[in-house]
Amino acid sequence: MAIAHAPDGGAPATPRESDLPVWGGPADLLRFFLGWAVLAPSRHNAQPWVFEVEGDEARVYADPWRALPAVDPRDRELEMACGAALLNLRLAAAHFGWATSHEVVAGGRRDGMLARLRLEERRAPGPDEEELFRAIPRRRTCRLPLEGRDPPGGLVARLSRDAAEEGAVLRPVEDAERAAIAELVAEGDRTQWADGRVRAEYARWTRTGGSPRRDGMPAWSLGLSDAAAFLQPIWLRVSDPGAVEAERDRRRVAAARVLLCLGSWGDHPADHVVAGQALQRVLLRAAGAGLAACYLGSPVEVPELARRLRDTLGMRAFPQVLFRVGYGGTMRPTPRRPVDDVVRRMEPLPPPPAMIAVSGGRAPAGAGEARSR
Numbered sequence: 001m002a003i004a005h006a007p008d009g010g011a012p013a014t015p016r017e018s019d020l021p022v023w024g025g026p027a028d029l030l031r032f033f034l035g036w037a038v039l040a041p042s043r044h045n046a047q048p049w050v051f052e053v054e055g056d057e058a059r060v061y062a063d064p065w066r067a068l069p070a071v072d073p074r075d076r077e078l079e080m081a082c083g084a085a086l087l088n089l090r091l092a093a094a095h096f097g098w099a100t101s102h103e104v105v106a107g108g109r110r111d112g113m114l115a116r117l118r119l120e121e122r123r124a125p126g127p128d129e130e131e132l133f134r135a136i137p138r139r140r141t142c143r144l145p146l147e148g149r150d151p152p153g154g155l156v157a158r159l160s161r162d163a164a165e166e167g168a169v170l171r172p173v174e175d176a177e178r179a180a181i182a183e184l185v186a187e188g189d190r191t192q193w194a195d196g197r198v199r200a201e202y203a204r205w206t207r208t209g210g211s212p213r214r215d216g217m218p219a220w221s222l223g224l225s226d227a228a229a230f231l232q233p234i235w236l237r238v239s240d241p242g243a244v245e246a247e248r249d250r251r252r253v254a255a256a257r258v259l260l261c262l263g264s265w266g267d268h269p270a271d272h273v274v275a276g277q278a279l280q281r282v283l284l285r286a287a288g289a290g291l292a293a294c295y296l297g298s299p300v301e302v303p304e305l306a307r308r309l310r311d312t313l314g315m316r317a318f319p320q321v322l323f324r325v326g327y328g329g330t331m332r333p334t335p336r337r338p339v340d341d342v343v344r345r346m347e348p349l350p351p352p353p354a355m356i357a358v359s360g361g362r363a364p365a366g367a368g369e370a371r372s373r
């Protein structure tokens with residue numbers, strides 16, 4: 001497999017398959033597979049995940065330091081991003097010949113754990129897993145205009161099945177619903193951009209092309225020049241681009257060949273993780289067919305509008321993300337932090353001295369188990 005190089009810092013964005021630690025244990029394998037997990041999409045490319053690897057288990061945690069309180073106050077999209085990373089991890093394990101089991105944990109845990117995955121036994125990957133795995137490094141968000149070409153026949157039905165297989169629902173927006181949805185998107189844009197905290201957060205996660213940071217949105221991915229990205233924090237402090245953004249998104253909704261709303265059957269953290277896995281599966285399937293995605297976040301992110309979106313589409317499920325897919329120009333990959341930066345170090349617990357004395361020098365049960373920092 002060719003290595004895709006991220007433009008910023010020249011860091012490899014995709015791990016090399018030939019680096020598979022063939023002589024390593026399950027923890028080494030899991031760390032290796034995480035190289036694909038971190039290629040998942042996340043709002044503002046905040047990469048809000050932390051992983052723990054212990055034996056044959058990897059655990060996925062929310063990283064509260066990378067939350068986006070202005071645009072995502074309930075951590076809904078943060079949890080979806082972690083779900084997307086979990087799907088990549090499952091696919092990487094499958095590609096390298098491992099059956100896995102995984103569990104999305106009920107939300108609200110104080111430690112932020114969202115899911116765990118375990119390596120089970122060896123088995124050959126299926127063709128579907130291979131197709132999705134191969135699309136991981138090719139998936140892109142494209143905010144530039146998409147082409148007017150129709151996607152292959154049957155693709156939308158395939159995407160809907162993908163969402164359903166992951167426990168979510170995909171609702172294509174019909175032509176007759178376009179005008180109403182365009183209104184909601186425009187209203188959402190105006191509402192969000194009028195909020196100085198949303199503008200400040202956006203500016204904080206925008207990067208100039210030469211930035212050494214390996215997170216956030218590079219200027220080129222937003223269609224901005226470096227100079228514009230550099231000046232953006234000042235510009236967004238004094239001006240509200242809501243009207244311009246609303247008009248642009250209204251046109252995007254009208255021009256989209258395929259406009260989709262992904263929903264979940266509940267609206268709790270575990271549902272968001274499930275929705276994130278479903279979203280990623282849909283995006284990978286689309287990427288495999290050469291299509292990129294472009295998100296229209298505002299009507300789902302403003303709670304009052306999310307209710308109206310649900311009514312307008314007559315969905316029983318809770319809308320979690322509205323996006324269009326289509327053929328776009330060639331986009332470069334956005335940067336990612338290396339796996340070492342997102343895996344928590346595990347240290348062996350020192351055996352408690354008093355207990356060693358009681359057990360006659362033999363390590364008591366539990367001593368030597370790992371503890372995370």
Ligand SMILES: Cc1cc2nc3c(=O)[nH]c(=O)nc-3n(C[C@H](O)[C@H](O)[C@H](O)COP(=O)(O)O)c2cc1C
Pocket residue numbers: 039040041042043044045077080081084139140141142143216217295296297298321333334
């Ligand atoms: C749940 C979720 C919501 C997102 N919402 C938006 C959005 O509203 N607008 C947008 O431009 N990008 C949105 N994105 C895309 C991210 O900005 C993008 O994934 C990130 O910049 C990394 O780029 P990449 O997808 O090309 O790897 C969203 C991504 C996720 C996972």
